[in-house]
Amino acid sequence: MEKKQKRRYWLMKSEPSCFSFEDLKASPGGVVHWDGVRNYQARNLMRDEMKPGDGVLFYHSSIKTPAIVGLATVASLGYPDHTAWDPASEHYDPKAGPDHPIWFMVDVRYLADLSPPVTRDDLRAHPDLESMGVLKKGNRLSVMPVTELEWRAVLALSIGDDSLEKQSEGDDNQ
DNA sequence: GCCAACGTTGGC
DNA sequence: GCCAACGTTGGC
Numbered sequence: 001m002e003k004k005q006k007r008r009y010w011l012m013k014s015e016p017s018c019f020s021f022e023d024l025k026a027s028p029g030g031v032v033h034w035d036g037v038r039n040y041q042a043r044n045l046m047r048d049e050m051k052p053g054d055g056v057l058f059y060h061s062s063i064k065t066p067a068i069v070g071l072a073t074v075a076s077l078g079y080p081d082h083t084a085w086d087p088a089s090e091h092y093d094p095k096a097g098p099d100h101p102i103w104f105m106v107d108v109r110y111l112a113d114l115s116p117p118v119t120r121d122d123l124r125a126h127p128d129l130e131s132m133g134v135l136k137k138g139n140r141l142s143v144m145p146v147t148e149l150e151w152r153a154v155l156a157l158s159i160g161d162d163s164l165e166k167q168s169e170g171d172d173n174q
Numbered sequence: 175g176c177c178a179a180c181g182t183t184g185g186c
Numbered sequence: 187g188c189c190a191a192c193g194t195t196g197g198c
Binding site: 013015061062063064066120137138139140 | 195196197198
């Protein structure tokens with residue numbers, strides 16, 4: 001008998017000059033494939049752990065005010081990142097190929113803006129959020145797990161009620 | 175633009 | 187398989 005896996009939560013980090021939350025929102029269907037990740041830990045999370053319907057906090061890094069700027073949903077299981085064997089791609093990896101993929105990605109779908117955004121300083125000031133991985137000095141993971149407590153706290157910080165939470169739960173049923 | 179922190183690479 | 191050197195990330 002198949003058991004539905006509990007919904008999980010993630011934080012995905014991007015430099016907005018490279019790919020921003022607005023870019024995600026403007027993509028066809030609000031969906032993109034999260035290609036180009038070349039880090040084994042992040043690869044393992046996308047390949048093995050992330051599931052459709054999981055919640056995603058979208059974080060803008062390497063800017064004056066780093067912040068979680070929106071919510072997204074994982075929209076696929078992990079699958080091979082074909083840009084790895086495209087010599088024209090800036091993420092080309094000559095060791096990878098269609099019959100031996102090394103790198104994996106998931107699809108990500110726009111869910112909602114977080115307004116106001118939850119800044120790095122906001123996170124640091126919140127007792128439930130100050131230990132988040134994204135705040136750790138030297139952290140370089142572009143995909144990292146978030147607890148349900150942290151997810152709820154971020155939403156509460158931004159909007160002060162649970163309307164976005166209800167919206168994101170509704171997205172689970174697609 | 176600086177520098178600390180980290181993952182990856184490559185020599186041995 | 188160790189570890190120093192290197193390249194990259196990212197906050198400041």
